[in-house]
Amino acid sequence: MTHRIAILGASGYTGAELVRLISSHPSMVVTGLSGDRKAGMEMADVFPHLRHIALPVLQKIEEMDFSGVDLCFCALPHATSQAVIAGLPRDLKIVDLSADFRLRDPAAYERWYGKPHAAPELQAEAVYGLTEFYRDEIAQARLVAGTGCNAAAGQFAIRPLIEAGVIDIDEIVIDLKAGVSGAGRSLKENLLHAELSGGTHAYSAGGAHRHLGEFDQEFTRAAGRPVMVQFTPHLCPMNRGILASVYVRGEPEAVHAALARRYAPEPFLEVLPFGTLPSTRAVAGSNFVHIGVIGDRIPGRALVVCALDNLTKGSSGQAIQNANLMLGLPETAGLMLAPLFP
Amino acid sequence: MTHRIAILGASGYTGAELVRLISSHPSMVVTGLSGDRKAGMEMADVFPHLRHIALPVLQKIEEMDFSGVDLCFCALPHATSQAVIAGLPRDLKIVDLSADFRLRDPAAYERWYGKPHAAPELQAEAVYGLTEFYRDEIAQARLVAGTGCNAAAGQFAIRPLIEAGVIDIDEIVIDLKAGVSGAGRSLKENLLHAELSGGTHAYSAGGAHRHLGEFDQEFTRAAGRPVMVQFTPHLCPMNRGILASVYVRGEPEAVHAALARRYAPEPFLEVLPFGTLPSTRAVAGSNFVHIGVIGDRIPGRALVVCALDNLTKGSSGQAIQNANLMLGLPETAGLMLAPLFP
Amino acid sequence: MTHRIAILGASGYTGAELVRLISSHPSMVVTGLSGDRKAGMEMADVFPHLRHIALPVLQKIEEMDFSGVDLCFCALPHATSQAVIAGLPRDLKIVDLSADFRLRDPAAYERWYGKPHAAPELQAEAVYGLTEFYRDEIAQARLVAGTGCNAAAGQFAIRPLIEAGVIDIDEIVIDLKAGVSGAGRSLKENLLHAELSGGTHAYSAGGAHRHLGEFDQEFTRAAGRPVMVQFTPHLCPMNRGILASVYVRGEPEAVHAALARRYAPEPFLEVLPFGTLPSTRAVAGSNFVHIGVIGDRIPGRALVVCALDNLTKGSSGQAIQNANLMLGLPETAGLMLAPLFP
Amino acid sequence: MTHRIAILGASGYTGAELVRLISSHPSMVVTGLSGDRKAGMEMADVFPHLRHIALPVLQKIEEMDFSGVDLCFCALPHATSQAVIAGLPRDLKIVDLSADFRLRDPAAYERWYGKPHAAPELQAEAVYGLTEFYRDEIAQARLVAGTGCNAAAGQFAIRPLIEAGVIDIDEIVIDLKAGVSGAGRSLKENLLHAELSGGTHAYSAGGAHRHLGEFDQEFTRAAGRPVMVQFTPHLCPMNRGILASVYVRGEPEAVHAALARRYAPEPFLEVLPFGTLPSTRAVAGSNFVHIGVIGDRIPGRALVVCALDNLTKGSSGQAIQNANLMLGLPETAGLMLAPLFP
Structure with a gap:
């Protein structure tokens, strides 16, 4: 039918x-x-x-x-x-x-x-x-x-970690790199090829980006108590793609395990082997999400990186x-x- | 099965x-x-x-x-x-x-x-x-x-014109713009992002490109007598895509009609309305070919532009x-x- | 002072x-x-x-x-x-x-x-x-x-050839690749990064581009009788740069010699060795012009390529x-x- | 002389x-x-x-x-x-x-x-x-x-803050976006245009990047006791430029004031007005450094962003x-x- x-x-x-x-x-x-x-x-x-x-x-x-x-x-x-x-x-x-x-x-x-x-x-x-x-x-x-496309990327990286209780929910930093199609087909000077290609910069920084409203709503619901993250999006010279680099406090292997376990049955969520990080290029044009985890040299800290196509x-x-x-x-x-x- | x-x-x-x-x-x-x-x-x-x-x-x-x-x-x-x-x-x-x-x-x-x-x-x-x-x-x-990917682009633009007898087969110039994936995943200095992005240049010019062997073989077969074209490929900062700008001598409307008629039954070949020209962006990642024709201000001259994805x-x-x-x-x-x- | x-x-x-x-x-x-x-x-x-x-x-x-x-x-x-x-x-x-x-x-x-x-x-x-x-x-x-920036690129390639009488002035084709800054800081959909990056297409084709007015005026003056060229500009995903690929009829070595001789005293005009062609990358941000000439496999035909920075x-x-x-x-x-x- | x-x-x-x-x-x-x-x-x-x-x-x-x-x-x-x-x-x-x-x-x-x-x-x-x-x-x-080019960008953002005692030196995260020329003219698959353009990814993450040796040496010297930062570089599709997004704990205005005061006499260091953040595009090809500071919605947290050209x-x-x-x-x-x- x-x-x-x-x-x-x-x-x-x-x-x-x-x-x-x-x-x-x-x-x-x-x-x-x-x-x-x-x-x-x-x-x-x-x-x-x-x-x-x-x-x-x-x-x-x-x-x-x-x-x-x-x-x-x-x-x-x-x-x-x-x-x-x-x-x-x-x-x-x-x-x-x-x-x-x-x-x-x-x-x-x-x-x-x-x-x-x-x-x-x-x-x-x-x-x-x-x-x-x-x-x-x-x-x-x-x-x-x-x-929100950024909100999706951040949540895929973080939600299972809150649910599994493996990170400090008061210490989450999301540094995100976004492709330009996320801004739509709108006529703005900063979206011109001549302005954007070959460089990068932050935007809506300091807590101004509206997708924070979704982070607040959803992370608070997942945690059962208020959660506020720090979030900075950056515009990158690429047409499609979001890369969310999420800095968390917790045991890296436990972080990886929580994500791998949570997403094992999901058809579109791919958790990469521990220590491998994703690229936006490997998901462009698709409905797939690639997530990687690596431990930092500072004990008790991990980096979770999530890549997806903002338009898909x-x-x-x-x-x-x-x-x-x-x-x-x-x-x-x-x-x-x-x-x-x- | x-x-x-x-x-x-x-x-x-x-x-x-x-x-x-x-x-x-x-x-x-x-x-x-x-x-x-x-x-x-x-x-x-x-x-x-x-x-x-x-x-x-x-x-x-x-x-x-x-x-x-x-x-x-x-x-x-x-x-x-x-x-x-x-x-x-x-x-x-x-x-x-x-x-x-x-x-x-x-x-x-x-x-x-x-x-x-x-x-x-x-x-x-x-x-x-x-x-x-x-x-x-x-x-x-x-x-x-x-x-060859360039050979395909040129032939889609020209073959029906030779077959229909609507152009001067001794006066064909193909100026082609090619994306970098056509060169494969090979480690060459000129394929580095730092060398290639943000600029363009010709390569294998002057009759040196091997796809000329295909043009010679196929156009000669189509015409029933030797045909030699002039062909200059250029490398452009794009990953996929070929745009062949073909300069021909003939009545522009007849050129357009010959292409439209020849490709009407073809599922992958799209001949645009007369005067509309294609972009590589509109075929990237697909098996489709877009072909456009426009007349020049000089009577008896036409430009045929063919766009396809070199990898597809x-x-x-x-x-x-x-x-x-x-x-x-x-x-x-x-x-x-x-x-x-x- | x-x-x-x-x-x-x-x-x-x-x-x-x-x-x-x-x-x-x-x-x-x-x-x-x-x-x-x-x-x-x-x-x-x-x-x-x-x-x-x-x-x-x-x-x-x-x-x-x-x-x-x-x-x-x-x-x-x-x-x-x-x-x-x-x-x-x-x-x-x-x-x-x-x-x-x-x-x-x-x-x-x-x-x-x-x-x-x-x-x-x-x-x-x-x-x-x-x-x-x-x-x-x-x-x-x-x-x-x-x-005009395109008009400059074309003239640098062609004017000395008309003056020296080494080409057929009724058989000139200029296929030009232009960077996006030439269109200025204007809010047009086709100048957005999302529309332009990663692809190429012709524009103002068929004799519509206004820089043809300059070509007509200047080539006619140089030749002492009316000259009309065929000219197709293409928009390329680069911020600066024009590459004019000019197809001419004449002895390639004579073409090269005429350019080399004419520009020998010029501080900004560099004629490359015969057979070497320029790249826009090698002049970006500067007042220099690089010009190259190569002969075609078809006798009596030459390709002249001129690169300059449209903004400089x-x-x-x-x-x-x-x-x-x-x-x-x-x-x-x-x-x-x-x-x-x- | x-x-x-x-x-x-x-x-x-x-x-x-x-x-x-x-x-x-x-x-x-x-x-x-x-x-x-x-x-x-x-x-x-x-x-x-x-x-x-x-x-x-x-x-x-x-x-x-x-x-x-x-x-x-x-x-x-x-x-x-x-x-x-x-x-x-x-x-x-x-x-x-x-x-x-x-x-x-x-x-x-x-x-x-x-x-x-x-x-x-x-x-x-x-x-x-x-x-x-x-x-x-x-x-x-x-x-x-x-x-190191990354080491320079991070130090310009952080050193005056350590010296002025306005941040918590145990809570520094540097998320850095680097252009590809930093990797040199080396023939590596991941530096090819086809691999790199149009996307982004982290590299040498988790404390593996050698510029951390410089951060450790210099921040420890500035602080008078051991300092370890968390540092993740990302490769971006741009030829020149580093954007270091540095997450610090401290009063945002004090952070901005410390940078503005320290760099006031410096000819190449430009501290932007509070709340304005820099772009790599605005320093490309030059010896200038642009630094911006913004406060986060979470009190006591600030973002310092430093842009410079890695090659200059x-x-x-x-x-x-x-x-x-x-x-x-x-x-x-x-x-x-x-x-x-x-």
């Missing part, structure tokens, strides 16, 4: 990535695409790499017909998403890729995003979309909130993984594509 | 690309891998991006058991390939990705490659692997010679396309994966 | 490059900077790489005091430039880096730029700024029009070279900085 | 960078160049970007005449350097860019480099070349040991700065060149 899929916000990178992945998915077909400013255009003109795929023309959301749609991916900008989703049919299954439904607490949302939530009842309904940790809730959910496992791949669960499909359907290297 | 596949030379980029593509192929499974200097190693250690795939350990070729193997891809270096293939079982289907069997004429081989061919009888048997132009012969062949359609994807034909599988099996962008 | 310099349009790349070069120039000091949208800001905030240099605050042009200014560089956008320059003091020496005064013929300007020139009397006064070919006129000029020799370095002449300074003053590699 | 300079190991990146910088130095001229495997070659053929400079032919070291040489830069590989320097005239001033003389303690050298030092008496004589902290000793020294301030620029002192020249002579951007 083929499920009919609508994608809102198909003219952005996560929208295009959804189309790419669905094009080789065995049980999904795209039947509706929205792209506000590009309504009326063919996807082949917006994203030439999708030219070979038969796709509907881009529409305005208000022109779309959701009858017969089995699931809707919402790849709209933050803030826009909550307004749009509030207007969609109440029985439509939705995976939202924006930040709008990630934080359960309306006060936390307002603190991190600077204004009150416009659809607090939907916020209460939404399930946090980190599949490996919310699998059962997601399978039952109508509305799933995709995680960090966003659109995760979204399809969640949609698979919501539609009763095999969780890995359409997602076992190998990374692209070199 | 699943076909059993061996890959010789699996520690290079084209070998890894074969493994990547076969990992989502519906009717192939890799049962043998050779990698001379890396014999005894796991592919996960040679190519970490393939870590999630269950694969045989790398062996030396002489240790491999070819009984039960349905088809063997040979991704060995030039010159090595002819010696190895001469020693393989005579009933084994083989797709060779090296340059060893591309030229039918032993004298031409010796002229371009600097020494006599070691297996001239195999050379006579081999079918040239440009699928869209040798489909029937390939389906019947035991030994297929994969084309230019090498390993083409090889699988040919193998599909040789094994009686649908030609597109495993090859409809969308390009990766961004 | 130190000359007082004003730079209009200092918040763009060519403006910043002027500041960089002047910071180690022995006889120039920047005394005024304009940047319309960034008026009131420090250059250190607009371009952090200039932080160590003592510079005036950015002003609006109308607030600037030109008394005491010896020479003004105008690095404003096309069309803006002619309006601004028309309002500057009539005795102020000016080097304009825009396209506004490159074409002498008002009809040609209107044809290429789509509207009538607003200051035709200044257009008549302006001297075309290709230093090596207009040295004497430039030394006497009040207003010099910097050349193609724009701001050329502007300073011209300003040196206009101010009676040594032509090479401040411009002998070696390229940056790697 | 012009000083005569010899450069040993001129065929590597730091050797070429010395030549580049000296080419615009007012008081130095290169009179001898060695390059063992490239002896007999012109520099123009080894490094085409230096083609415009009149330079001696590359020689073997044993063929070189050191009479009349005022100072010798030794840019040889580690271990080679100590043997060669032991054979040079005892009154020759030397700046060594290798790791051979950085560690004062022979036992520490043996521990980090895996074998006993071959010239321990020279090791005792050598002065550690971090100019801003050893200025007086360097001015008197005959043999100066250039620092991290190696060859530093070497010339030291040579200026040793020769009685102004410390900044030849080193005020602005960074190259974009």
Whole structure:
């Protein structure tokens, strides 16, 4: 059986990535695409790499017909998403890729995003979309909130360590290197090739990055008491990929064992042999996550490094993984594509 | 039915690309891998991006058991390939990705490659692997010679124009921009990131590039009389991709029409609307070819631009396309994966 | 004696490059900077790489005091430039880096730029700024029009060949690879890192690129009769650099000899040994031009390749070279900085 | 007065960078160049970007005449350097860019480099070349040991904080992003463009990187008691640049004040306004260091980020700065060149 899929916000990178992945998915077909400013255009003109795929023309959301749609991916900008989703049919299954439904607490949302939530009842309904940790809730959910891509990378490295009690939860530093597609197809000076290629710098440092809201919410839930991490993202001259270097206090072998044990049954999580560290290049274009652990020369300290593709496992791949669960499909359907290297 | 596949030379980029593509192929499974200097190693250690795939350990070729193997891809270096293939079982289907069997004429081989061919009888048997132009012969062949990646790009742009008689065949200039993976995983100073990134330069200019041997052979065959093109490849700071800018004399609309007509039934060849030109970014990681045509301000001159991924359609994807034909599988099996962008 | 310099349009790349070069120039000091949208800001905030240099605050042009200014560089956008320059003091020496005064013929300007020139009397006064070919006129000029960066690269390769009569002037093809800084600090989707890095494509093909207006004007003047070239620029994932691959008909050795002879006395033009071709990497960040010639396997055909840095020799370095002449300074003053590699 | 300079190991990146910088130095001229495997070659053929400079032919070291040489830069590989320097005239001033003389303690050298030092008496004589902290000793020294490039970046961020007593010296984490030229012009698979571009990964993690020997030596000396830091370098797809993100415990404003105060008189050290962080792009190609400080949301924690160019301030620029002192020249002579951007 083929499920009919609508994608809102198909003219952005996560929208295009959804189309790419669905094009080789065995049980999904795209039947509706929205792209506000590009309504009326063919996807082949917006994203030439999708030219070979038969796709509907881009529409305005208000022109779309959701009858017969089995699931809707919402790849709209933050803030826009909550307004749009509030207007969609109440029985439509939705995976939202924006930040709008990630934080359960309306006060936390307002603190991190600077204004009150416009659809607090939907916020209460939404399930946090980190599949490996919310699998059962997601399978039952109508509305799933995709995680932040950085938030996913950090949680994959840290959550099992909190749960296993093998690290000092007050001493966690996340130094993260992010590819530029995470910022979307937005016209900003600092995203120009001439500004970005050949160099690196930190951004949203000092505790300002909004994905900290997710870290706080999720680590606190996992630990059963407040946890605050220190987090610095850096922009790197690469199009895809996140490398989270996480500094923790604990026995390195115990750290490695906790991760290896936790992820042994997971199809997309690969824990490398102790002492081996991952590269973003080895996961680019795929739904896989590579995690490595090494001990420091200072006893009782370990480095956990987590690599994933921000557009795939960090966003659109995760979204399809969640949609698979919501539609009763095999969780890995359409997602076992190998990374692209070199 | 699943076909059993061996890959010789699996520690290079084209070998890894074969493994990547076969990992989502519906009717192939890799049962043998050779990698001379890396014999005894796991592919996960040679190519970490393939870590999630269950694969045989790398062996030396002489240790491999070819009984039960349905088809063997040979991704060995030039010159090595002819010696190895001469020693393989005579009933084994083989797709060779090296340059060893591309030229039918032993004298031409010796002229371009600097020494006599070691297996001239195999050379006579081999079918040239440009699928869209040798489909029937390939389906019947035991030994297929994969084309040069640059040679493929140039031929896709030019062959239909020669066949249709719409251009002056004595006035063809091919200015080609090639990504660095075409040079393989070889330790050369000019392939270092520090040497290559952020700049561009011509190489093997002036008629020295060996893919000219293929152009000469194939264009002469298509035209029925000798054809010599002028060809300059340039190395660009990109990992995958070939962009062939071909300057021809002829009516631009007739040029476009000849290409559009010739490739209309082809699943992998996309001729863009007249006046639209392709980008390598829109085909990276895929088996698709994008071709565009624009007229020049000087009447009677046209520019044909052809974009493909050197590792996929230019090498390993083409090889699988040919193998599909040789094994009686649908030609597109495993090859409809969308390009990766961004 | 130190000359007082004003730079209009200092918040763009060519403006910043002027500041960089002047910071180690022995006889120039920047005394005024304009940047319309960034008026009131420090250059250190607009371009952090200039932080160590003592510079005036950015002003609006109308607030600037030109008394005491010896020479003004105008690095404003096309069309803006002619309006601004028309309002500057009539005795102020000016080097304009825009396209506004490159074409002498008002009809040609209107044809290429789509509207009538607003200051035709200044257009008549302006001297075309290709230093090596207009040295004497430039030394006497009040207003010099910097050349297009692509136009400079093509002319360096071709002009001496036309003058020496060693090529067929009706058979010139220029296939050019350009770095992204040539497009300026402008917010366009196709200039984003995510869109541009890792691939290449043609742009303004088919005779649409405005630098053809300069080619037509200058080659026709050099030849004494109309000359039209075929010209295709390609955007490459590099920040600086132009590589012009020029296909000509003529005896290769004669082509090389004509270039070597013509440029022997030139301090910035390096003709490589016959058969050696240049790389953009070897001139990046400098005012040097590298030119190479190789013969083709087809007799009577040659490839001339010219490499320069679009921001330096193609724009701001050329502007300073011209300003040196206009101010009676040594032509090479401040411009002998070696390229940056790697 | 012009000083005569010899450069040993001129065929590597730091050797070429010395030549580049000296080419615009007012008081130095290169009179001898060695390059063992490239002896007999012109520099123009080894490094085409230096083609415009009149330079001696590359020689073997044993063929070189050191009479009349005022100072010798030794840019040889580690271990080679100590043997060669032991054979040079005892009154020759030397700046060594290798790791051979950085560690004062022979036992520490043996521990980090895996074998006993071959010239321990020279090791005792050598002065550690971090100019801003050893200025007086360097001015008197005959043999100066250039620092590790990563070691320089970390020390610029941390040393003044230890000296000012504003941080907890047992809680220092250095997460560093390094450009690829730091690994030299060496033929290693992981330095190929196809392997490195478009991704990032950690290397020499867990306390294995040899620059830790310098951190230990220098921080312990500054603190007056043993200090061990945690240090993870990452390889980034950029040719030049180091970004050291240093996590410290202390009052952020006090941290910033200590750095600003310490570096106020330094010509090459720029401390950015509190809350502003640097980019490697803004120092590339220059001898400048940009340092920024931001407070974390967790009270009592700060992030210090230091950016420099590994080949210039991290190696060859530093070497010339030291040579200026040793020769009685102004410390900044030849080193005020602005960074190259974009």
